[in-house]
Amino acid sequence: MKNNNLKRCPWLDQSKPDYVKYHDDEWGVPVHDDQKMFEYLTLESAQAGLSWYTVLKKRENYRQLFDNFDVQKVASYDEDKIQALLQNPGIIRNQLKIRAAVNNAQRFIEIQKEFGSFCEFLWGFVNHRTIVNDLTSLDDYPAQTEVSDRISKELKKRGFKFVGSTIVYAHMQACGMVNDHSIDCYKRNQIIEQFKQA
Template structure:
């Protein structure tokens, strides 16, 4: 069974993530906050490093409920910095708390974070033509624009490379390679995508 060239198929949990989640369009705000938080934590590290700590992050960050995370106080932040189950980088932990508050502001303005996020691709996933590892960009013009707008709104650890990884993960772009079995499966689901104005 063919899969994307970036995937280390010797890691069963990595394969499961690729086969079940990566590139599937996400419109649930809590899930989008989860991805955004984990991708910010990934900065300078491999995605697999973060993936292995994902359950610990869910426990530490209140199931990725942005309302709860936005209320984390200094004592809670210090507690998180002692938690060996997550990446104990002070800037990243503080960014997650900050980003939760900014996330809620976007929800207030747009009705949902999904509506805000998906406007950058007009509500429709971009279908790319990737064949080999060298075909995958680190960032694009759209991730540049999305990143710049998030930074303008006060989000942290949302550079264009991080945001392109976010776009790939939550299906704003379909970057499964042309020979990957998941590419066409995900495309088949596009007929059921919600309209942007209903998000």
């Protein structure tokens, strides 16, 4: 059972245990695993125009239907598989987003071949170091930054879909490229201490 007396980020609805668990265990923790990175990128793209909580509630369905985000398998999805996904109410049945996931898997693999890993490519935009921001209220949270603009532009140039700067910034927050836990959130310093970089 999570300790609800702990101070947490102002955006978090603490009445939702699964949301609290995501905040406490995952959000902002640096990710250096390509499979996890692909999962986050796919889910962030699915989120476009929706709330993250809407996607979070469907994440287990996504994991089952998208072969646990095995990028090689997703990249090979054919039209029959896409149509089957479009019929499944367990995920967001948006044709453009589902097709984007398959396309993005193919582009993801191209980057892996070029850079050795997608994480190597993406973390390079922040010099392989988490950007730690000083946020106190909801008004302090940016929707996008100069770095997310650059990443978005590069991903689009490489053929990715649903990777606007706002989606990219949400992805950076989720995978710990930025630490956007508020100054008074207990998780902020915990992550800083856990992932101290020389």
